[in-house]
Amino acid sequence: MIEILSVTGPASIQDLGRFDQYRFGVGTSGAMDDVALRAGNILLGNDENAAGIEIPMMPFSLRFGRDMAFALTGAGVEAEIAGRAVPPWWRSHARAADILNIKAMPHGARLYLAVSGGVDVPIVLGSRSTQFRGEFGGLNGRPLQVGDILPCATSTATIGELGVEPADITLARPNTAADETIVRVIVAGEYDGFDADTQALFWSSSWKITPQSNRYGYRLQGPAVKPKAPIEKRSHGIVPGVIQIPPNGQPIIQMRDAQTSGGYPKIATVIRADLWRLGQARLGSKLRFEQTAYTDALAAEAEMSAYLERLRANVRLVEETRTCR
Amino acid sequence: MPIEITDIERLAQILARSGVDTIEIEEPGLTLKLVVDTAARIAAPATPAAPTTDHFVTAKADVAGHFLAAHPWQDKPFVAPGERIEAGAIVGLVKIGLLYAPVVAPTAGTVDAVIGETGAMVGYGTPIVRIRPFN
Numbered sequence: 001m002i003e004i005l006s007v008t009g010p011a012s013i014q015d016l017g018r019f020d021q022y023r024f025g026v027g028t029s030g031a032m033d034d035v036a037l038r039a040g041n042i043l044l045g046n047d048e049n050a051a052g053i054e055i056p057m058m059p060f061s062l063r064f065g066r067d068m069a070f071a072l073t074g075a076g077v078e079a080e081i082a083g084r085a086v087p088p089w090w091r092s093h094a095r096a097a098d099i100l101n102i103k104a105m106p107h108g109a110r111l112y113l114a115v116s117g118g119v120d121v122p123i124v125l126g127s128r129s130t131q132f133r134g135e136f137g138g139l140n141g142r143p144l145q146v147g148d149i150l151p152c153a154t155s156t157a158t159i160g161e162l163g164v165e166p167a168d169i170t171l172a173r174p175n176t177a178a179d180e181t182i183v184r185v186i187v188a189g190e191y192d193g194f195d196a197d198t199q200a201l202f203w204s205s206s207w208k209i210t211p212q213s214n215r216y217g218y219r220l221q222g223p224a225v226k227p228k229a230p231i232e233k234r235s236h237g238i239v240p241g242v243i244q245i246p247p248n249g250q251p252i253i254q255m256r257d258a259q260t261s262g263g264y265p266k267i268a269t270v271i272r273a274d275l276w277r278l279g280q281a282r283l284g285s286k287l288r289f290e291q292t293a294y295t296d297a298l299a300a301e302a303e304m305s306a307y308l309e310r311l312r313a314n315v316r317l318v319e320e321t322r323t324c325r
Numbered sequence: 326m327p328i329e330i331t332d333i334e335r336l337a338q339i340l341a342r343s344g345v346d347t348i349e350i351e352e353p354g355l356t357l358k359l360v361v362d363t364a365a366r367i368a369a370p371a372t373p374a375a376p377t378t379d380h381f382v383t384a385k386a387d388v389a390g391h392f393l394a395a396h397p398w399q400d401k402p403f404v405a406p407g408e409r410i411e412a413g414a415i416v417g418l419v420k421i422g423l424l425y426a427p428v429v430a431p432t433a434g435t436v437d438a439v440i441g442e443t444g445a446m447v448g449y450g451t452p453i454v455r456i457r458p459f460n
Binding site (some may be wrong): 076084085087088089090106107161162163164165166169170307310311314315318 | 396397398399411413414415418420421422424425426427
């Protein structure tokens with residue numbers, strides 16, 4: 001078990017998501033950076049869908065109730081286990097009563113803590129992810145609080161310390177400035193409702209991610225992008241990544257806790273292979289959109305899968321070498 | 326597990342075939358170092374051991390790859406000369422494929438010198454950090 005000692009902001013238990021209930025209006029939830037959660041689980045030899053803790057703000061600390069392997073992936077943080085520094089994208093080992101202290105997050109926006117065997121909260125509607133809107137899943141359907149005790153699946157695996165290259169480095173996008181995120185998007189249903197100048201403005205602008213951005217959606221700030229004539233649509237199905245344009249012309253990107261339907265015009269959709277980059281984009285930082293084609297979106301997805309497959313193969317090789325000795 | 330003469334013969338043959346000129350095997354209570362006697366090695370002058378070597382303990386790489394003195398996301402190297410470190414502290418990384426394997430301090434002490442250079446290829450047993458042990 002794990003005891004939460006201090007928490008800032010809405011930390012929550014997440015697995016890869018709840019994908020079978022969308023038709024009933026239940027959103028996916030799940031890790032905002034699913035590549036990072038997978039990497040943490042790969043490092044520990046877990047099922048890649050094992051639940052971990054998504055931590056969006058520092059400081060954060062917890063105490064391990066027994067000897068346990070854990071991994072930190074996602075954001076780059078200043079972390080210590082029992083006083084020893086833990087590098088980014090790293091697996092380490094805690095002894096019973098050891099305290100994990102996370103002090104600062106100089107890189108990225110969401111840290112993932114994975115534990116050997118996974119956080120063992122009940123599966124609700126096919127997932128352990130916290131569903132904030134419906135207040136179920138995770139731990140009692142809510143963000144973590146000081147004093148929470150998290151059950152962990154038993155695992156006796158003993159493993160050595162090991163790190164992996166962050167996805168951000170392997171899958172780096174060219175021409176990206178330090179405090180800027182570029183995501184690839186495909187134009188959506190109402191794109192043609194905007195005139196050419198407005199479309200050009202959408203592509204050329206550097207959008208600010210406002211503080212009103214969270215797991216539900218990112219509200220962007222920049223020049224007003226408005227359609228030729230007001231577009232009124234009935235609510236229809238939408239997915240995480242959809243970029244809507246409300247009447248004020250300031251885009252909203254739907255994220256993992258978004259509603260499953262909406263009526264605002266959709267100008268574009270962030271490709272699935274770049275959603276994790278949005279999950280690591282910091283509040284107040286800049287965001288740009290790069291138009292891409294469906295085939296390129298599939299290629300990007302293949303590139304992301306290849307990175308994960310290399311991680312699996314590399315980590316497996318280490319375990320095999322260890323057992324040979 | 327005792328090493329038999331036949332094992333050593335077999336290892337020497339493997340070394341000669343593979344073009345590797347040195348292998349060091351360390352097990353508890355046992356160290357085996359095999360050097361293949363190539364012409365090039367004979368011509369090269371033997372590296373004299375530093376006279377103060379016995380006062381230091383060396384953190385060595387235990388895998389082959391590229392050495393990193395700092396994590397790519399961090400400006401600050403893991404350790405710097407003069408720094409006091411605990412036994413088991415991470416003093417650097419060896420990058421192999423997508424893996425970052427830690428190089429750890431075998432003993433507590435003060436960092437005397439960081440020998441490894443970022444980006445350099447290291448192998449099993451390559452000295453990385455020289456440590457002056459406490460007392």
